[in-house]
Amino acid sequence: MARSRHSDALRAAQMYYLQDLTMDAIARELRTSRSTVSRLLSSARETGLVQVQIRSPFETGPELESQIRNQYGVDVHVVPVLDTLNEAETLDRVAMQAARTIGPLVDSNAIIGVAWGATLSAVSRHLTRKVTHDSIVVQLNGAGNMQTTGITYASDIMRRFGSAYGARVEQFPVPAFFDHASTKTAMWNERSVQRILDLQARMSIAIFGVGSVDSDYPSHVYAGGYLDEMDLNKLAADDVVGDVATVFFRSDGSSDGITLNERSTGPSHEQLRQVRRRICVVSGASKINGLQGALAAGLATDLILDEASARRLVSFNGHA
Amino acid sequence: MARSRHSDALRAAQMYYLQDLTMDAIARELRTSRSTVSRLLSSARETGLVQVQIRSPFETGPELESQIRNQYGVDVHVVPVLDTLNEAETLDRVAMQAARTIGPLVDSNAIIGVAWGATLSAVSRHLTRKVTHDSIVVQLNGAGNMQTTGITYASDIMRRFGSAYGARVEQFPVPAFFDHASTKTAMWNERSVQRILDLQARMSIAIFGVGSVDSDYPSHVYAGGYLDEMDLNKLAADDVVGDVATVFFRSDGSSDGITLNERSTGPSHEQLRQVRRRICVVSGASKINGLQGALAAGLATDLILDEASARRLVSFNGHA
DNA sequence: TTCCTTACTGCACGTTTGTGCAAATAGCTT
DNA sequence: AAGCTATTTGCACAAACGTGCAGTAAGGAA
Numbered sequence: 001m002a003r004s005r006h007s008d009a010l011r012a013a014q015m016y017y018l019q020d021l022t023m024d025a026i027a028r029e030l031r032t033s034r035s036t037v038s039r040l041l042s043s044a045r046e047t048g049l050v051q052v053q054i055r056s057p058f059e060t061g062p063e064l065e066s067q068i069r070n071q072y073g074v075d076v077h078v079v080p081v082l083d084t085l086n087e088a089e090t091l092d093r094v095a096m097q098a099a100r101t102i103g104p105l106v107d108s109n110a111i112i113g114v115a116w117g118a119t120l121s122a123v124s125r126h127l128t129r130k131v132t133h134d135s136i137v138v139q140l141n142g143a144g145n146m147q148t149t150g151i152t153y154a155s156d157i158m159r160r161f162g163s164a165y166g167a168r169v170e171q172f173p174v175p176a177f178f179d180h181a182s183t184k185t186a187m188w189n190e191r192s193v194q195r196i197l198d199l200q201a202r203m204s205i206a207i208f209g210v211g212s213v214d215s216d217y218p219s220h221v222y223a224g225g226y227l228d229e230m231d232l233n234k235l236a237a238d239d240v241v242g243d244v245a246t247v248f249f250r251s252d253g254s255s256d257g258i259t260l261n262e263r264s265t266g267p268s269h270e271q272l273r274q275v276r277r278r279i280c281v282v283s284g285a286s287k288i289n290g291l292q293g294a295l296a297a298g299l300a301t302d303l304i305l306d307e308a309s310a311r312r313l314v315s316f317n318g319h320a
Numbered sequence: 321m322a323r324s325r326h327s328d329a330l331r332a333a334q335m336y337y338l339q340d341l342t343m344d345a346i347a348r349e350l351r352t353s354r355s356t357v358s359r360l361l362s363s364a365r366e367t368g369l370v371q372v373q374i375r376s377p378f379e380t381g382p383e384l385e386s387q388i389r390n391q392y393g394v395d396v397h398v399v400p401v402l403d404t405l406n407e408a409e410t411l412d413r414v415a416m417q418a419a420r421t422i423g424p425l426v427d428s429n430a431i432i433g434v435a436w437g438a439t440l441s442a443v444s445r446h447l448t449r450k451v452t453h454d455s456i457v458v459q460l461n462g463a464g465n466m467q468t469t470g471i472t473y474a475s476d477i478m479r480r481f482g483s484a485y486g487a488r489v490e491q492f493p494v495p496a497f498f499d500h501a502s503t504k505t506a507m508w509n510e511r512s513v514q515r516i517l518d519l520q521a522r523m524s525i526a527i528f529g530v531g532s533v534d535s536d537y538p539s540h541v542y543a544g545g546y547l548d549e550m551d552l553n554k555l556a557a558d559d560v561v562g563d564v565a566t567v568f569f570r571s572d573g574s575s576d577g578i579t580l581n582e583r584s585t586g587p588s589h590e591q592l593r594q595v596r597r598r599i600c601v602v603s604g605a606s607k608i609n610g611l612q613g614a615l616a617a618g619l620a621t622d623l624i625l626d627e628a629s630a631r632r633l634v635s636f637n638g639h640a
Numbered sequence: 641t642t643c644c645t646t647a648c649t650g651c652a653c654g655t656t657t658g659t660g661c662a663a664a665t666a667g668c669t670t
Numbered sequence: 671a672a673g674c675t676a677t678t679t680g681c682a683c684a685a686a687c688g689t690g691c692a693g694t695a696a697g698g699a700a
Contacts, residue, residue: 010374011400017372018417019399022656029402033680038658051373052337054330079339080331082349097338342686353650358688 012037013044048130053104064310068303071314072295074280077101077304087284090306094283095122098304105205105277105302106165108133112205113267114161115140115245116154119209119281124157127164135167138199140208141245141266144175172196174265176226176246181262200267205277208299211243212290231260242290244272244280244299251289253296269297277301285309332357333364368450373424384630391634392615394600394623397421398630407604410626414603415442418624425525425597425622426485428453432525433587434481435460435565436474439529439601444477447484455487458519460528461565461586464495492516494585496546496566501582520587525597531563532610551580562610564592564600564619571609573616589617597621605629 008030015021015029016037023041027034044050068076079097081090102123106112114120114137143154155171162169174193178184187193213235226246227235238258240248245266249255255269272278280300282291285308292313294300305313328350335341335349336357343361347354364370388396399417401410422443426432434440434457463474475491482489494513498504507513533555546566547555558578560568565586569575575589592598600620602611605628612633614620625633 013374014400014417017374018420019413020416024656029400034657035659035680036678039678042658049374051375053371053373054333054337054369055371080334080349093339096340097334100338344686354686355650355688356648359648362688 008032009040009044009047009049012040013050016041017050046129048103048128051104052100064307064314067314068310072303073298074295074300074303076310077302078310079304079306081306081308083308090308091119091122091283092126094281094304094306095119096126098123098279098281099126100128101302101304102207102279103128103130105279106130106132106135108135110135110165110167110205111199111203112137112161112165112167112207113140113200113203113275114138114158114206115208115266116143116157117209117211119283120157120207121153122283123207123281124160124164127160129164130166132165132167135165136170136199137161137165137167138170138196138203139172140200140206141247141264142172142174142176144173170196170199172265176265177231177260178263178265184263184265201271201274203275205279206267206272206275207279207281208244209281210287210290210294211246212287213241214286214289227260234260241293242287244269244294247272249293249297249299251293251296253293253298255297269299272299279304281305282309285312288312328352329360329364329367329369332360333370336361337370366449368423368448371424372420384627384634387634388623388630392623393618394615394620396630397622397624399624399626401626401628403628410628411439411442411603412446414601414624414626415439416446418443418599418601419446420448421622421624422527422599423448423450425599426450426452426455428455430455430485430487430525431519431523432457432481432485432487432527433460433520433523433595434458434478434526435528435586436463436477437529437531439603440477440527441473442603443527443601444480444484447480449484450486452485452487455485456490456519457481457485457487458490458516458523459492460520460526461567461584462492462494462496464493490516490519492585496585497551497580498583498585504583504585521591521594523595525599526587526592526595527599527601528564529601530607530610530614531566532607533561534606534609547580554580561613562607564589564614567592569613569617569619571613571616573613573618575617589619592619599624601625602629605632608632 012026012030015026016023021029023034023037027037030037041050045052065076065078068074068078077097079094081093085093110132112135114124116139137158139154139158155169158169158171161167174187178187188197235248235258238248238260239250240258241251242249243266246264247255247261247266247269248258248264249269250258255261261268278300279302280291280294282303282305284306288309291305291309295303332346332350335346336343341349343354343357347357350357361370365372385396385398388394388398397417399414401413405413430452432455434444436459457478459474459478475489478489478491481487494507498507508517555568555578558568558580559570560578561571562569563586566584567575567581567586567589568578568584569589570578575581581588598620599622600611600614602623602625604626608629611625611629615623
């Protein structure tokens with residue numbers, strides 16, 4: 001029976017983590033084999049029954065973190081990685097740690113806004129389960145583009161978030177950018193769209209990466225058929241350095257007069273800043289410019305990034 | 321340098337618990353040996369840098385817990401132990417789990433009231449370290465008796481609490497019971513005593529066991545030279561079933577008219593009930609009667625006890 | 641400098657833990 | 671009941687881990 005399985009996992013977890021017994025001893029008490037106990041414990045970790053937290057007492061923690069914390073006023077988690085790892089490995093490690101960091105922040109009745117992109121995709125693959133009630137995962141911005149509807153890619157991300165937290169998933173079935181601002185206006189009056197916008201307005205957590213215009217490894221937005229050449233030229237002319245959820249900004253955080261934003265489906269920066277917890281995940285030193293702009297715009301309350309980027313971010317501001 | 325040691329421990333902990341690397345891999349990244357990493361991780365756990373939490377989603381948890389929760393309105397943690405273990409082993413396991421359960425509740429600026437006794441002694445030996453600021457550990461009741469000052473015994477407990485949480489320790493250098501109520505009145509007007517009483521009045525957490533009159537394994541209070549035969553007779557005549565911090569109560573939780581309480585140095589039940597978190601630790605089925613009285617008196621907000629006792633507590637009330 | 645004390649490191653060994661695989665069991669369908 | 675599929679279990683082996691011990695480095699006193 002599934003009932004006893006769950007409660008066995010609980011007992012095993014208590015004995016293992018709280019009483020420091022060996023799996024062997026636990027197996028004897030539960031009258032089962034040691035390997036079953038090993039699996040019970042795995043599933044206990046997997047389902048979020050056991051939560052490992054690292055509370056970095058930041059008065060003594062690495063000064064990198066407190067430096068960033070002070071400069072930008074965000075709660076920062078630096079992920080230690082060797083500088084020699086390649087982008088993909090780094091992303092994987094950052095994503096894994098981001099997923100575990102996000103876990104404790106998610107709670108029942110949360111409305112979780114989720115963007116899409118390579119970073120979020122990686123994060124979504126490492127989420128640890130956690131039981132919550134009446135939570136909702138809502139897509140922050142449309143994912144359709146000129147070639148595909150982009151739906152499957154973004155919806156995979158959303159689905160993983162939803163199933164990790166037992167939350168209802170609300171997709172946003174619109175393109176990333178409209179061709180005409182007037183179409184957006186029209187759509188924004190549709191009740192089906194308003195339902196999503198209403199959820200977004202009530203978000204308690206938002207999770208996103210950043211796009212950076214000059215990334216070596218350009219974000220999907222800049223390379224994936226979402227924008228045509230004219231759009232890209234206009235972005236350059238407007239001094240855009242990056243985006244969050246397909247809404248663009250300049251290095252100083254400003255975004256006034258960037259016309260492309262009028263056709264974008266992501267939440268305005270003003271709206272985003274209303275959200276209580278705004279978690280930004282960044283991996284890869286090439287995103288520095290975008291990240292700097294996003295921080296200047298005050299888009300994040302929590303920042304999770306790799307050590308190399310953290311270093312560059314500090315020196316970036318240091319001699320700027 | 322101690323600096324790099326601490327931050328290595330942090331990095332190692334992040335890599336081990338958040339990125340799922342093996343100690344071997346971490347050792348290579350930190351350019352040290354695997355055994356050093358093992359030790360770094362031990363110290364990270366030891367110092368509370370890593371915190372393992374088990375969040376029992378009680379809608380599906382063992383019904384024992386929710387039954388007690390509903391009957392007595394306390395937050396309960398049942399410690400799984402085989403019924404066949406002896407008292408000492410059970411106490412040890414309960415104490416270990418109690419210590420880990422208490423950890424997350426202790427915070428900076430806390431004033432922690434601590435009683436003494438076999439249970440608290442065991443708990444104090446298993447506390448996990450946690451860095452806090454400006455916390456104070458204050459002794460709940462005097463420990464002197466007719467034969468000894470009881471100071472070393474109780475003060476060991478206090479000292480362990482203090483050093484685990486980096487808290488200042490405030491002992492209460494009075495006997496457990498005065499011979500004359502008038503002496504107590506006099507002492508209670510002394511400024512040195514008032515300083516302690518003032519701290520007690522501002523406690524945010526209180527931690528105590530229960531004494532049970534008919535325990536097979538009688539509490540120190542009933543056997544240790546604290547009370548003479550006349551006192552014990554009077555307790556029996558008053559229908560006393562147990563005590564918390566040397567303040568007695570009856571099975572229904574009442575304590576009016578128990579004259580011995582006028583000579584006791586522990587906090588009155590009324591005062592104790594003012595404390596936000598009141599954590600009661602109980603091990604051993606023979607304490608059921610005392611525990612039942614303590615719960616009836618509403619002395620605890622949190623209860624940590626072994627499974628066998630939990631079962632007896634439920635059936636006790638079931639056919640009562 | 642030399643000697644002493646203390647704390648840390650890596651090795652080697654025994655213990656503990658994860659996991660592929662085959663057997664067993666449970667759940668369903670016909 | 672039989673037959674099928676999907677899980678779950680225990681075994682056995684390899685991988686990962688903890689710890690006593692001896693060697694080494696880092697301070698401190700004479």
